[in-house]
Amino acid sequence: MKIEVLPDKSALIERSLHLTVVQMTNAIAERGVCTIALSGGSTPKPLYEAIAAQQLPWDKIHVFWGDERYVPPNDPDSNQLMARKAWLDRVNLPEENIHPIPTDEVEPAVAASKYEQYLQQFFQISSGEFPQFDIILLGMGGDGHTASLFPHTEALQARGLIAVGNKQDEPRITFTAPLINHARCVMFVVAGADKKSALAQVFATDADDFSYPSRLIQPQGELWWLLDRDAGEELQISTAAES
Numbered sequence: 001m002k003i004e005v006l007p008d009k010s011a012l013i014e015r016s017l018h019l020t021v022v023q024m025t026n027a028i029a030e031r032g033v034c035t036i037a038l039s040g041g042s043t044p045k046p047l048y049e050a051i052a053a054q055q056l057p058w059d060k061i062h063v064f065w066g067d068e069r070y071v072p073p074n075d076p077d078s079n080q081l082m083a084r085k086a087w088l089d090r091v092n093l094p095e096e097n098i099h100p101i102p103t104d105e106v107e108p109a110v111a112a113s114k115y116e117q118y119l120q121q122f123f124q125i126s127s128g129e130f131p132q133f134d135i136i137l138l139g140m141g142g143d144g145h146t147a148s149l150f151p152h153t154e155a156l157q158a159r160g161l162i163a164v165g166n167k168q169d170e171p172r173i174t175f176t177a178p179l180i181n182h183a184r185c186v187m188f189v190v191a192g193a194d195k196k197s198a199l200a201q202v203f204a205t206d207a208d209d210f211s212y213p214s215r216l217i218q219p220q221g222e223l224w225w226l227l228d229r230d231a232g233e234e235l236q237i238s239t240a241a242e243s
């Protein structure tokens with residue numbers, strides 16, 4: 001695991017951009033394609049805008065979402081809409097390379113199952129197997145949630161690829177912790193003083209995983225925690241954690 005505390009939000013975005021572009025470029029060089037899953041919320045928007053300004057082989061990049069609010073794709077709350085406006089609509093990334101989470105089923109559980117099957121077909125895997133995304137970008141809420149894995153919800157125990165998350169009574173579709181943990185690279189991008197107390201619990205030796213679900217993210221591959229000073233300045237980072 002690598003933890004970096006950057007001086008401010010713009011330095012955080014710049015560092016996140018650099019590491020994301022390196023991961024994308026390496027994936028394409030090694031396997032001819034990059035699969036990236038995006039986080040929602042407000043933090044990553046400037047990162048997506050910065051990615052859009054890069055010169056990348058867009059036809060070799062496939063974009064997914066690590067979670068989605070259960071709203072139509074033109075809803076202001078839609079993570080898909082935010083990423084399209086900030087990045088995807090600004091570059092020649094083919095529409096067939098964009099793989100949004102469906103939110104048009106009456107039952108969110110049906111949409112979750114559809115996206116799980118969609119991923120199995122895309123990655124050509126059987127039930128019970130997990131795909132290895134090249135990059136999964138994550139944020140973290142002030143309650144320690146990530147993607148739509150909220151504290152003390154059923155989604156935290158899901159063992160498949162995709163689950164129905166719940167933010168209070170608002171349904172979400174989310175990657176499961178096991179799916180995230182199979183990624184080659186997981187990158188948290190976290191900013192703001194309101195994340196400080198949750199971060200302290202996420203990195204504490206004895207906190208409860210179900211109270212702070214970001215603790216569940218322990219990928220086999222690379223794990224990056226990129227923080228701005230407001231979020232990370234008080235974190236007692238042991239030198240081992242920075243290795």
Ligand SMILES: O=C(O)[C@H](O)[C@@H](O)[C@H](O)[C@H](O)COP(=O)(O)O
Binds near residue numbers: 041
């Ligand atoms: O759908 C979402 O909202 C995200 O995927 C969610 O997990 C987000 O990353 C955190 O809530 C942090 O959100 P902010 O970046 O807005 O603080």
